[in-house]
Amino acid sequence: MSKEVPTNTTAWAASYEEEPSQASVPPQPNGVTALKPLGWAPVNWAKANLFDTPLNTGLTVLCLAILWLTVPPMVNWLLLNAVWSGSSEACREAAGACWSIIAVKHRLIFFGTYPYEEQWRPFLACGLFVAMLGVSGVRAFWRPGLAVAWALVLVGMGVLMWGGILGLTYVANDRWGGLPITLMLSVFAIALAFPLSILLALGRQSSLPAIRTFCIGFIELMRGVPLVSVLFMASVMFPLFLPEGVTVDKLLRALAGLTLFTAAYLAEAVRGGLQAIPKGQYEAADALGLSYWQKTRLIILPQALRIVIPPIVNQFISCFKDTSLVTIVGLYDLLTAATVATTDPEWRPYFAEVYVFAGMIFWLFCFSMSRYSQWLERLANRYTRR
Amino acid sequence: MTENAIIELRKVGKWYNSYHALRDVSLSIGKGEKVVVCGPSGSGKSTMIRCINRLEAHQTGHIVVDGIELTDDVKAVEKIRRKVGMVFQNFNLFPHLTVLQNLTLAPIWVRGMAKSEIEEIAMMYLKRVRIPDQAHKFPGQLSGGQQQRVAIARALCMRPEIMLFDEPTSALDPEMVKEVLDVMTELAGEGMTMVCVTHEMGFARQVADSIVFMAEGSIIESGSPAEFFENPKSERTRQFLGQILEH
Numbered sequence: 001m002s003k004e005v006p007t008n009t010t011a012w013a014a015s016y017e018e019e020p021s022q023a024s025v026p027p028q029p030n031g032v033t034a035l036k037p038l039g040w041a042p043v044n045w046a047k048a049n050l051f052d053t054p055l056n057t058g059l060t061v062l063c064l065a066i067l068w069l070t071v072p073p074m075v076n077w078l079l080l081n082a083v084w085s086g087s088s089e090a091c092r093e094a095a096g097a098c099w100s101i102i103a104v105k106h107r108l109i110f111f112g113t114y115p116y117e118e119q120w121r122p123f124l125a126c127g128l129f130v131a132m133l134g135v136s137g138v139r140a141f142w143r144p145g146l147a148v149a150w151a152l153v154l155v156g157m158g159v160l161m162w163g164g165i166l167g168l169t170y171v172a173n174d175r176w177g178g179l180p181i182t183l184m185l186s187v188f189a190i191a192l193a194f195p196l197s198i199l200l201a202l203g204r205q206s207s208l209p210a211i212r213t214f215c216i217g218f219i220e221l222m223r224g225v226p227l228v229s230v231l232f233m234a235s236v237m238f239p240l241f242l243p244e245g246v247t248v249d250k251l252l253r254a255l256a257g258l259t260l261f262t263a264a265y266l267a268e269a270v271r272g273g274l275q276a277i278p279k280g281q282y283e284a285a286d287a288l289g290l291s292y293w294q295k296t297r298l299i300i301l302p303q304a305l306r307i308v309i310p311p312i313v314n315q316f317i318s319c320f321k322d323t324s325l326v327t328i329v330g331l332y333d334l335l336t337a338a339t340v341a342t343t344d345p346e347w348r349p350y351f352a353e354v355y356v357f358a359g360m361i362f363w364l365f366c367f368s369m370s371r372y373s374q375w376l377e378r379l380a381n382r383y384t385r386r
Numbered sequence: 387m388t389e390n391a392i393i394e395l396r397k398v399g400k401w402y403n404s405y406h407a408l409r410d411v412s413l414s415i416g417k418g419e420k421v422v423v424c425g426p427s428g429s430g431k432s433t434m435i436r437c438i439n440r441l442e443a444h445q446t447g448h449i450v451v452d453g454i455e456l457t458d459d460v461k462a463v464e465k466i467r468r469k470v471g472m473v474f475q476n477f478n479l480f481p482h483l484t485v486l487q488n489l490t491l492a493p494i495w496v497r498g499m500a501k502s503e504i505e506e507i508a509m510m511y512l513k514r515v516r517i518p519d520q521a522h523k524f525p526g527q528l529s530g531g532q533q534q535r536v537a538i539a540r541a542l543c544m545r546p547e548i549m550l551f552d553e554p555t556s557a558l559d560p561e562m563v564k565e566v567l568d569v570m571t572e573l574a575g576e577g578m579t580m581v582c583v584t585h586e587m588g589f590a591r592q593v594a595d596s597i598v599f600m601a602e603g604s605i606i607e608s609g610s611p612a613e614f615f616e617n618p619k620s621e622r623t624r625q626f627l628g629q630i631l632e633h
Binding site: 278280281283284285286287288289290291294298299302303306 | 439441464467468470471472474476478479480481482491492495496540541544
């Protein structure tokens, strides 16, 4: 890079101005790639990254061996040798997976013990629910009308699931099962736990000792107890404290347990966000005369929640999967329904297929949440990167 | 003590645990007066100015702002904060809001003003601090000097009677100090009551009605710029001026 010798100070200043662009030529990476590579690029890449030292060469060979031993049998079992339809006899002769059990049992897995002829109702309810969740994720729909739509959809779902009006037969909610239970429990638990967790996190930082002590006590108690015991307490012990004649539905009790448990974990994630906000933000809001709630709602939370999107969604995903634990209080979530599907003597040998299938459904929802959170993070940080 | 003081500190004391931050500070500032507070770091000048709008609570003595005494009473504090604007060393703009939203937020929520009305006023203040074209940018996209001018405009949008400046130019690159001081000088010319913690002695000489020198939590001396610079009374002041004016 040649640079002319400046003749006067102005020219010198001008060339100085340009210096950054000259300095920004990327430095040559050291090692193999610094030389003009000869031959085919992938081979060079492999040489530089996979076989550059004896240790790496060894590790590469080891990994290839493991892949060679595991991938082909897996593909064979899952796809090539699999039986896709037909009777259990056909499966007995095949070496691969028996996907016909899904074809035969999928209604039981998805809808549990809901009356067979009426299963279009939970199907429709789930469809509506998932569609609404999808719509709620789109920025263009973030307006007051969305709340109205949600209210209508929830009423519609209630009518579909319970029935008893509009000529639909009544189905008590202890006969619900499968995907509707998993979806509703997790989404309602998340939707209720999130605002609760914000209050808990704020309360934990409160200057009022009573509130602070209560929030710390609640969070530490809930975090210190396994979810299974929280669910047991909600479903077995809680009714003992209720006055005579008052009963709270089993589903609702499980939802309450799941909500409180999730809220305690979420509260800690939110607190992390609150603590990341510089003191100056609080002071600027105070100095402008904003009240505590105005400051919290307009200044602190919008910034704090952005920071903690990843841990919050992490907790959402965890909550979604945790719903499968409600089986211990006798609720038929997706995984329980799948387990029941494997108890048919004719199909008993093929439980693995059912669990792979159920796992895929769980994965689909969790992966969607994960991708959505990444999009949300990019949206939130578009302008405010400091 | 002046009859028509708008800010009155009487024997104000403050401790951080065992550290004595303010020792019997008494100060009286009249309406429209410009006071520059200076002193070495740790002298309590920021603590004192932050007590005036109760970002810090004093423990002994009295502070009365525009006839209202500062106590634990939240309502009184909120009333005073509406009258007192503050500009910070680190700007403290709200990074998730645009410049215009930074300016209009408090007037809308605290004063209950209509959005269209305050937006017009906000644009007027942005013009006065000479950055109307940045109204729809986010603070992170502005230079330090621009951010501090936005912060001044934000405080002015609340129509304060008093402006507090806590080292407004200390976090700025040298070439941006002037643009902020120019705005402050202009503001002083309009009769705003100003209390300013700063090391900018040129600004103090030009704008201040009186200069207060603090050290170790006490006011060592105060007086007009002429007296203060030409004829400082205490040895401590002479020492400080010697250090600061050498450069």
